[in-house]
Amino acid sequence: MLSDDQVAHIHDSAVNYLADEGIRVLLGEAREIYASAGCRVVDDMVFVDPDLIGAAITSAPSDFEVVSRNPDKTIRLAPGHLNLAPVGGPPFVSDLDRGRRDGTLADQENFLRMTEHFDVMAIAMPCVEPSDIAINVRHLHSTRSTMTLTEKPAFLFARGRARVADTFELVKIAHGVDEAEFASAPRCWTNINTNSPRQLDVPMSMGIIDFARAGQACVMTPFTLAGAMAPVTLAGALVLQHMEVLAAVTLSQLVRPGAPVVYGAFTSNVDMKSGSPAFGTPESFKGALASGQLARHVGLPWRSSGSSASTSVDAQGAYETMLNTWAAVLAGCNWIMHAAGWQEGGLVASYEKFVADIDMCQIIAESLRPIMVDDAELALDAITEVGPGGHFFGVDHTLERYATAFYEPLLFSRATYEQWDEEGRLSTEQRANAVWKQVLADYQPPPIDDAVVAEMNDFVERRSAEGGAAPD
Amino acid sequence: MLSDDQVAHIHDSAVNYLADEGIRVLLGEAREIYASAGCRVVDDMVFVDPDLIGAAITSAPSDFEVVSRNPDKTIRLAPGHLNLAPVGGPPFVSDLDRGRRDGTLADQENFLRMTEHFDVMAIAMPCVEPSDIAINVRHLHSTRSTMTLTEKPAFLFARGRARVADTFELVKIAHGVDEAEFASAPRCWTNINTNSPRQLDVPMSMGIIDFARAGQACVMTPFTLAGAMAPVTLAGALVLQHMEVLAAVTLSQLVRPGAPVVYGAFTSNVDMKSGSPAFGTPESFKGALASGQLARHVGLPWRSSGSSASTSVDAQGAYETMLNTWAAVLAGCNWIMHAAGWQEGGLVASYEKFVADIDMCQIIAESLRPIMVDDAELALDAITEVGPGGHFFGVDHTLERYATAFYEPLLFSRATYEQWDEEGRLSTEQRANAVWKQVLADYQPPPIDDAVVAEMNDFVERRSAEGGAAPD
Numbered sequence: 015m016l017s018d019d020q021v022a023h024i025h026d027s028a029v030n031y032l033a034d035e036g037i038r039v040l041l042g043e044a045r046e047i048y049a050s051a052g053c054r055v056v057d058d059m060v061f062v063d064p065d066l067i068g069a070a071i072t073s074a075p076s077d078f079e080v081v082s083r084n085p086d087k088t089i090r091l092a093p094g095h096l097n098l099a100p101v102g103g104p105p106f107v108s109d110l111d112r113g114r115r116d117g118t119l120a121d122q123e124n125f126l127r128m129t130e131h132f133d134v135m136a137i138a139m140p141c142v143e144p145s146d147i148a149i150n151v152r153h154l155h156s157t158r159s160t161m162t163l164t165e166k167p168a169f170l171f172a173r174g175r176a177r178v179a180d181t182f183e184l185v186k187i188a189h190g191v192d193e194a195e196f197a198s199a200p201r202c203w204t205n206i207n208t209n210s211p212r213q214l215d216v217p218m219s220m221g222i223i224d225f226a227r228a229g230q231a232c233v234m235t236p237f238t239l240a241g242a243m244a245p246v247t248l249a250g251a252l253v254l255q256h257m258e259v260l261a262a263v264t265l266s267q268l269v270r271p272g273a274p275v276v277y278g279a280f281t282s283n284v285d286m287k288s289g290s291p292a293f294g295t296p297e298s299f300k301g302a303l304a305s306g307q308l309a310r311h312v313g314l315p316w317r318s319s320g321s322s323a324s325t326s327v328d329a330q331g332a333y334e335t336m337l338n339t340w341a342a343v344l345a346g347c348n349w350i351m352h353a354a355g356w357q358e359g360g361l362v363a364s365y366e367k368f369v370a371d372i373d374m375c376q377i378i379a380e381s382l383r384p385i386m387v388d389d390a391e392l393a394l395d396a397i398t399e400v401g402p403g404g405h406f407f408g409v410d411h412t413l414e415r416y417a418t419a420f421y422e423p424l425l426f427s428r429a430t431y432e433q434w435d436e437e438g439r440l441s442t443e444q445r446a447n448a449v450w451k452q453v454l455a456d457y458q459p460p461p462i463d464d465a466v467v468a469e470m471n472d473f474v475e476r477r478s479a480e481g482g483a484a485p486d
Numbered sequence: 487m488l489s490d491d492q493v494a495h496i497h498d499s500a501v502n503y504l505a506d507e508g509i510r511v512l513l514g515e516a517r518e519i520y521a522s523a524g525c526r527v528v529d530d531m532v533f534v535d536p537d538l539i540g541a542a543i544t545s546a547p548s549d550f551e552v553v554s555r556n557p558d559k560t561i562r563l564a565p566g567h568l569n570l571a572p573v574g575g576p577p578f579v580s581d582l583d584r585g586r587r588d589g590t591l592a593d594q595e596n597f598l599r600m601t602e603h604f605d606v607m608a609i610a611m612p613c614v615e616p617s618d619i620a621i622n623v624r625h626l627h628s629t630r631s632t633m634t635l636t637e638k639p640a641f642l643f644a645r646g647r648a649r650v651a652d653t654f655e656l657v658k659i660a661h662g663v664d665e666a667e668f669a670s671a672p673r674c675w676t677n678i679n680t681n682s683p684r685q686l687d688v689p690m691s692m693g694i695i696d697f698a699r700a701g702q703a704c705v706m707t708p709f710t711l712a713g714a715m716a717p718v719t720l721a722g723a724l725v726l727q728h729m730e731v732l733a734a735v736t737l738s739q740l741v742r743p744g745a746p747v748v749y750g751a752f753t754s755n756v757d758m759k760s761g762s763p764a765f766g767t768p769e770s771f772k773g774a775l776a777s778g779q780l781a782r783h784v785g786l787p788w789r790s791s792g793s794s795a796s797t798s799v800d801a802q803g804a805y806e807t808m809l810n811t812w813a814a815v816l817a818g819c820n821w822i823m824h825a826a827g828w829q830e831g832g833l834v835a836s837y838e839k840f841v842a843d844i845d846m847c848q849i850i851a852e853s854l855r856p857i858m859v860d861d862a863e864l865a866l867d868a869i870t871e872v873g874p875g876g877h878f879f880g881v882d883h884t885l886e887r888y889a890t891a892f893y894e895p896l897l898f899s900r901a902t903y904e905q906w907d908e909e910g911r912l913s914t915e916q917r918a919n920a921v922w923k924q925v926l927a928d929y930q931p932p933p934i935d936d937a938v939v940a941e942m943n944d945f946v947e948r949r950s951a952e953g954g955a956a957p958d
């Protein structure tokens with residue numbers, strides 16, 4: 015998408031701009047960290063020293079693992095490694111039976127079960143906000159559910175110090191590790207949304223500091239929607255994204271050189287008629303390709319998204335999610351967030367969209383496998399056996415392979431029109447409804463020691479009795 | 487997808503197989519052409535001489551134009567050139583108001599109007615079979631409509647000698663060219679579906695011969711559905727596809743060295759449970775990437791498809807069509823057929839799917855434009871003007887560009903849930919229904935001389951009075 019010169023020019027422009035014009039940092043402790051390292055700080059503006067940026071992108075690892083309590087589910091963020099994650103964070107949830115409504119802990123737990131079920135999902139997300147749980151104890155319940163219902167490395171929100179400390183405790187209990195072992199490798203991560211343009215607020219600054227100190231992973235994701243929080247031009251949105259990532263990565267590396275960080279790219283555009291965010295657009299496609307180049311330029315693993323603005327599980331939602339997902343795959347992305355279930359620009363986690371997207375993700379994963387070319391696969395003997403105008407259904411070459419020869423879709427149908435009509439003209443969405451119910455019915459939780467669960471329960475009970483923790 | 491060695495191995499295997507095992511050719515005249523050039527012929531089997539294949543892929547052009555009567559709409563088939571075409575050939579048509587039904591000439595004409603309307607479509611197709619027109623005169627009516635309702639280079643069926651001769655006459659009249667000028671450059675084309683495996687039937691053989699003699703273009707497209715008409719293994723389906731293309735191209739080049747031909751790739755798989763064709767599968771994705779490599783290996787422009795097996799304009803249809811379309815784009819395809827409106831594995835041309843796919847095609851086209859990186863696009867002054875935490879809606883940099891900054895979707899909506907709910911919860915399909923009606927209401931036919939139309943009408947009338955022409 016970009017030439018090497020263009021990549022270097024965007025990078026150099028971002029670095030020089032941060033030195034000359036700076037970024038606003040709302041947390042005093044964070045400004046002091048920059049200042050102690052030699053950055054000029056004026057009021058709440060931090061002018062980031064280019065040498066510190068250079069040192070930060072050198073010390074930040076380009077290759078690291080996020081450890082699961084089951085070694086088979088540990089994942090790697092490194093060139094050539096792609097990890098998919100479902101939707102994270104919407105306030106609303108939707109399914110065909112109950113419609114669109116506030117998310118609950120029961121919904122979050124259902125999405126965790128579905129995430130655990132499908133191998134193509136590598137990362138556990140807080141798929142929907144459990145708004146039926148009081149805010150002061152929500153992080154406790156959400157984290158406990160995450161640690162028990164799935165073994166996949168967990169994403170946790172950075173919504174203030176005390177809550178981060180609580181969630182770290184629960185991860186330590188679940189993994190059976192002490193403070194030192196916890197700090198030796200990331201076992202969870204968070205997303206840092208800079209408040210574009212050029213601002214890092216209090217909880218996000220705290221999140222960077224706390225996760226870096228604890229050796230846990232941070233994804234630095236500027237919220238650069240071109241035309242609103244970023245320039246209307248793609249190069250402008252990208253240079254803003256890049257400078258915000260660099261400023262955040264520098265803070266993390268000043269706290270702890272070598273702290274694991276990920277380059278987050280979310281650049282898309284708004285609809286200029288309505289001001290609404292748009293996803294699956296040509297601009298988001300090109301932005302993803304360019305972001306992959308910028309992330310590689312600074313030697314960081316990077317994260318993109320499979321997003322959609324559609325209000326329903328329809329053709330638009332499918333086109334948009336697939337466009338963004340393909341952009342990320344083509345751009346050598348290491349972590350695609352929101353790859354399944356995201357709807358309405360992130361306001362809704364949809365059960366049916368989750369299943370439809372899983373089929374798409376599985377198809378993409380299968381599409382990336384190599385083609386074998388040898389005598390058995392070329393099948394010239396079978397071609398001779400069948401002869402001109404014949405068919406291959408009955409030959410041994412087919413019979414030996416047919417059961418596993420092709421990807422079998424989860425819900426995409428090849429029924430004839432007549433079959434489809436007889437079976438009630440079910441839409442993709444209706445078929446998806448049946449699939450997620452079956453997945454939940456079949457779900458088996460991963461093994462975990464009763465003693466570990468008891469310790470988590472004790473912790474949640476004690477901290478709840480103490481009043482939990484409010485957001486900072 | 488394939489290594490250079492794998493590509494060469496598939497090519498060499500196909501060439502050697504054709505020499506040793508041959509292909510069945512049902513038309514005596516075609517067998518005689520092969521035999522006169524030195525091929526061994528036994529009964530209806532032709533054993534194709536490898537030297538003739540080598541000469542054929544050398545004489546076939548790798549770069550040619552298909553001429554429109556409006557020079558601005560002439561298209562080029564050459565490396566780096568991508569041309570999109572809508573659905574071609576289904577017997578049924580579907581729209582939300584009238585449901586699924588037999589296609590009519592009025593439907594075919596509507597699709598021709600929509601094709602003319604959207605710039606992203608470069609080629610005119612017989613989008614749906616006009617089954618209300620008697621078979622003996624159908625080609626006359628269909629071709630006349632094509633030549634008057636659109637200027638885009640026209641696809642015409644090869645369904646027997648007399649009908650091909652009739653359609654050539656109508657193209658000559660529309661273009662105002664004589665026999666010699668007609669033969670000097672292609673102004674129309676056809677698709678040759680070999681009867682996989684390893685068979686070329688009578689009308690297809692005639693089509694190759696007649697189009698080559700007239701200097702018109704042929705797309706050679708084996709119908710290699712893995713597991714049914716081709717081996718269940720992808721390498722096997724590809725080697726079969728390749729040998730059938732090579733045999734057909736050789737026939738064309740023996741008729742007229744330099745005749746314009748296109749490498750057609752349709753390799754997908756069947757659903758092994760039902761035997762139904764499947765599209766938008768991992769196998770079709772990989773098959774397209776490999777086919778592009780095989781076509782480049784023999785120096786031919788190549789054609790792929792944007793197909794779907796879905797019975798409705800739903801998420802499945804969108805995922806499938808986009809997967810195939812992306813595969814073709816990534817594989818350097820020169821002509822994507824069925825890129826808009828194809829449904830039910832080719833049984834249905836859908837008005838609403840046509841519009842939804844057009845939005846997707848336009849988004850893909852926009853996604854392939856380069857990113858500009860200069861001072862104006864980097865917008866650092868605007869970033870300074872807006873300041874930390876501000877927004878870009880009101881700055882001059884945005885106001886000067888907002889109207890054209892982003893791709894504006896044809897029907898993809900960014901309405902909020904509340905707006906969408908108020909406006910009647912319209913699906914993508916329902917919005918598409920409104921769009922195609924508006925397009926047809928606004929349609930203006932391209933200019934054409936009354937005298938030319940009168941001459942076409944006279945020709946159609948005369949040939950109809952003579953009884954038209956039945957298929958061979």
